[in-house]
Amino acid sequence: MKVKICGLRHKKDIEAAVEAGADYIGFVFAKSRRQVSLEEAHDLATVIPTSVKTVGVFVNPSMADVLQAVKDVPLDIVQLHGQESPSFVETLGVPVIKAITLSAGTDLSTVSLYPKNVHFLLDAPGSAYEGGSGHVFDWHAIEPKTLPMGRVFIAGGLNIENVHQAVIYFDPYGVDVSSGVETDGQKDVSKIMRFIAEAKGDK
Known part of the structure; x- marks a missing residue:
């Protein structure tokens, strides 16, 4: 089970x-x-080993902005959280996670319209911003067998209490978390470690 901390x-x-x-x-x-x-991402990326993928999250960006970030940080993968079209994704020419x-x-x-190498991230609707709301979408509204789960990340309100259940229900490629490993709006190292252990079954 792959885990993305965002x-x-x-x-x-x-x-x-x-x-x-x-x-x-x-x-x-x-x-x-x-x-x-x-600049901040470039500095932060210096502590990420090559075995861990670096992902940049964008909402309806320009092609130039994405490619600049890929080069400057650098990024391994681009995550697109807006209304980016299949043609935009294909033209980018870099690995993509489409939310x-x-x-x-x-x-x-619409999943079938994107290139076959694209990964997808299923998320709950945002609040003030796209994604990262901490809300859980209705898992039972989706039949996992209808999606390419080998290329799907599950997100949306995951935390140390429910991520194991999400893994069992969806059997996805990976899980993604942000607010679920925070305390008072800040990342919590203890929660990060516990979330990863729960997701990977290393309790």
């Missing part, structure tokens, strides 16, 4: 996540209380 802004938190077995570290470049600049916000009437058939 919205990291301090080296100590990244180091703890890496030591605990995180597979992906996410930097948020979109409007968010967790937003970082390219899908699940709400009433979400058309999951």
Whole structure:
């Protein structure tokens, strides 16, 4: 089970996540209380080993902005949280995680329109910003067998209490967390370590 810890802004938190077995570290470049600049992300990325993938999170970015971040940080993967089209994703020419916000009437058939190497992230609707709301979407509104779960991350309100259940229900490629490993709006090293252990079954 792959684990992505997102919205990291301090080296100590990244180091703890890496030591605990995180597979992906996410930097948020979109409007968010967790937003970082390219310069900050570049500095933070210096403590991430090559065995851990560095992910940049964007919402409806320009092609130029994404490619600049890929080069400057550098990023291994781009996560797109807006209304980016299949053609935009294909033209980027870099590994992509495409977020899908699940709400009433979400058309999951659009998944098949994206390139076959794209990963997907199922998330709950945001509040002030796209994603990162800490809300859980209705798991039972989705039949896992209808999606390419070998390329799907589950997100949305995951925490140390429910991530194991999410892994069992969906059997996804990976899980993604941000607010679920925070205390008073700040990353909590203890929660990061416990979340990864729960997700990977290393309790």
